[in-house]
Amino acid sequence: MTALTDDTLPMTPRAMRDEMIVFVVMALLLAAVPFTGVYPFFVMQALCFALLACAFNLLIGYGGLLSFGHAMFMGTAGYCSAHALKVWALPPELGVLVGIAAAFGLSLITGYISIRRQGIYFSMITLALSQLLYFIYVQAPFTHGEDGIQGIPQGHMFGVLDLSKPTVLYYVVLVGFLAGFLLIYRIINSPFGEVLKSIRENEPRAISLGYRTDQYKFLAFVLSGTLAGFAGALKVFVAQNASLTDVHWSMSGEVVLMTLVGGLGTIFGPVVGAFAIIAMQQYLAGFGQWVTVIQGSIFVVCVLTFRRGVVGEIAHYFRRSL
Amino acid sequence: MQALYAQLLVGLINGSFYALLSLGLAVIFGMLNIINFAHGALYMMGAFVAYFLLNLGGINYWWALLLAPIIVGIFGMILERTMLQWLTGLDHLYGLLLTFGIALIVQGVFQNYFGSSGLPYAIPDQLRGGMNLGFMFLPVYRGWVVIFSLVVCIATWFLIEKTRLGAYLRAATENPTLVRAFGINVPRMITLTYGLGVGLAALAGVLSAPINQVRPLMGADLIIVVFAVVVIGGMGSIMGSIITGFALGVIEGLTKYFYPEASNTVVFVLMVLVLLVKPTGLTGRAA
Numbered sequence: 122m123t124a125l126t127d128d129t130l131p132m133t134p135r136a137m138r139d140e141m142i143v144f145v146v147m148a149l150l151l152a153a154v155p156f157t158g159v160y161p162f163f164v165m166q167a168l169c170f171a172l173l174a175c176a177f178n179l180l181i182g183y184g185g186l187l188s189f190g191h192a193m194f195m196g197t198a199g200y201c202s203a204h205a206l207k208v209w210a211l212p213p214e215l216g217v218l219v220g221i222a223a224a225f226g227l228s229l230i231t232g233y234i235s236i237r238r239q240g241i242y243f244s245m246i247t248l249a250l251s252q253l254l255y256f257i258y259v260q261a262p263f264t265h266g267e268d269g270i271q272g273i274p275q276g277h278m279f280g281v282l283d284l285s286k287p288t289v290l291y292y293v294v295l296v297g298f299l300a301g302f303l304l305i306y307r308i309i310n311s312p313f314g315e316v317l318k319s320i321r322e323n324e325p326r327a328i329s330l331g332y333r334t335d336q337y338k339f340l341a342f343v344l345s346g347t348l349a350g351f352a353g354a355l356k357v358f359v360a361q362n363a364s365l366t367d368v369h370w371s372m373s374g375e376v377v378l379m380t381l382v383g384g385l386g387t388i389f390g391p392v393v394g395a396f397a398i399i400a401m402q403q404y405l406a407g408f409g410q411w412v413t414v415i416q417g418s419i420f421v422v423c424v425l426t427f428r429r430g431v432v433g434e435i436a437h438y439f440r441r442s443l
Numbered sequence: 444m445q446a447l448y449a450q451l452l453v454g455l456i457n458g459s460f461y462a463l464l465s466l467g468l469a470v471i472f473g474m475l476n477i478i479n480f481a482h483g484a485l486y487m488m489g490a491f492v493a494y495f496l497l498n499l500g501g502i503n504y505w506w507a508l509l510l511a512p513i514i515v516g517i518f519g520m521i522l523e524r525t526m527l528q529w530l531t532g533l534d535h536l537y538g539l540l541l542t543f544g545i546a547l548i549v550q551g552v553f554q555n556y557f558g559s560s561g562l563p564y565a566i567p568d569q570l571r572g573g574m575n576l577g578f579m580f581l582p583v584y585r586g587w588v589v590i591f592s593l594v595v596c597i598a599t600w601f602l603i604e605k606t607r608l609g610a611y612l613r614a615a616t617e618n619p620t621l622v623r624a625f626g627i628n629v630p631r632m633i634t635l636t637y638g639l640g641v642g643l644a645a646l647a648g649v650l651s652a653p654i655n656q657v658r659p660l661m662g663a664d665l666i667i668v669v670f671a672v673v674v675i676g677g678m679g680s681i682m683g684s685i686i687t688g689f690a691l692g693v694i695e696g697l698t699k700y701f702y703p704e705a706s707n708t709v710v711f712v713l714m715v716l717v718l719l720v721k722p723t724g725l726t727g728r729a730a
Binding site: 181185187189234235237238240241242244245246248249250252253256257259260370374377381409410411412413414416417418419420421423424425428 | 478526529530534535536537539540541543544545546547548549550551552554555667668670671673674704707708711712714715718719722723
């Protein structure tokens with residue numbers, strides 16, 4: 122079995138400097154969006170999915186675990202945040218926390234069940250678990266079934282930031298995204314992240330070195346699920362609703378696609394992939410079901426010819442880690 | 444009581460589809476080491492081919508039962524030759540992703556031309572009507588589906604476990620290089636195996652066409668339940684897939700009678716319970 126990714130380059134100061142430069146450029150570009158003509162709602166939506174894809178990538182790109190049910194964390198956090206904001210009338214910051222806590226609890230349970238199997242079995246179990254949750258949410262009263270939770274109040278974050286103003290909301294979402302991104306970057310470059318990579322490369326060897334690999338994978342799963350929940354909670358403020366589409370397994374497939382297009386196991390890949398896929402859906406919306414066909418074709422092309430993804434190919438060409 | 448028997452029958456029928464599909468998945472997984480995510484889409488194609496044969500070619504159900512699996516099987520073999528074979532030696536997750544992409548393409552194309560609503564497919568004349576068994580009324584077609592799938596499952600089991608061809612196949616799964624050294628064309632066997640697995644899916648599609656409507660997404664929802672069936676049974680043995688498939692169909696049917704709210708989730712709940720007790724699945728070998 123060959124490795125999923127291609128970042129065998131050592132973590133040198135130069136690599137670190139490269140990554141920080143790219144990060145600063147990305148942050149500046151995103152911060153400039155309200156001053157350009159770009160539709161901010163589109164960018165906000167893409168940022169939420171980018172964070173979700175980064176969280177997903179933490180698991181597959183660095184842990185080698187393909188979760189095919191990651192939408193369940195985003196969807197669950199979305200429903201719980203939406204419920205907390207609308208029914209309990211909590212302020213936004215607490216609403217986000219409720220969503221994160223829900224995703225944390227869910228990832229503890231689902232991680233405990235699924236981490237015991239490897240490879241495709243792991244993927245199928247996460248997929249089945251997310252479908253189980255989907256059916257529960259179809260029937261549960263608090264999700265309002267097909268209607269979803271609509272018209273969520275945006276409120277004032279920390280009592281001062283008026284989220285109903287698009288620019289304020291945009292910067293709140295951007296700060297949330299950047300914070301989540303930096304946290305994931307920090308996790309990847311920590312000793313924990315190094316152990317995770319060694320498990321991805323050669324699990325038996327990691328075990329023989331004395332690491333309890335199941336515990337590392339479990340922790341990675343919980344971190345990834347919780348961060349995916351953070352993305353879901355942010356998305357509630359952008360979309361002002363929580364619906365079944367966010368928990369359906371086709372959403373999990375989209376997250377996989379975003380990460381694959383951008384580059385599995387690259388730091389910036391999921392962000393690029395998320396923007397590419399969301400832009401595609403935005404501009405190809407008129408093609409109806411052909412969008413599915415196009416997405417399927419991208420899957421096929423990526424897997425057959427382009428496994429490193431956009432960022433992975435660029436990084437490979439310049440022999441840098443990105 | 445009538446309702447209970449009726450639900451049991453529905454369960455047995457769904458179990459037939461689960462068994463046929465998870466059997467095909469197991470055969471493909473054994474040879475190609477790929478979880479065929481396109482299985483649901485190919486099941487749907489089987490039903491559509493039967494529909495086309497009848498409505499465009501005037502070819503009846505009985506011929507469809509033979510022709511649809513062959514046509515879809517050939518389509519599968521083309522997929523294997525043009526795409527899947529390039530993934531040999533790569534992480535098996537790529538196989539999952541590639542077949543997922545294929546499923547999206549196939550379903551998207553059918554949705555474009557046929558929308559999401561269902562097309563009717565008439566029960567063949569010979570299998571219309573029903574029998575009064577005393578304790579319940581058995582529609583002939585439904586009884587036929589259960590018995591016919593059982594026969595196909597047993598035949599597949601016999602082919603793989605008891606014949607020389609099956610022995611080659613099992614040997615090639617264990618050690619392709621060695622089998623190749625004996626002068627057996629392993630790549631061709633892989634292609635044929637994929638065709639066989641796909642044919643089983645298409646056959647399930649033809650069987651289901653008169654019961655369920657022919658819809659582009661008929662396989663998309665089913666395949667996830669089948670994945671859960673596979674996780675519960677493990678893919679250690681062919682017989683394991685067959686028994687687990689039927690058993691879970693029946694359990695689902697019973698749930699529909701005693702506690703309908705849980706009928707959609709019972710298979711998944713069972714999966715969780717089995718995994719907690721026995722992480723490798725009921726008949727599974729360690730991954």
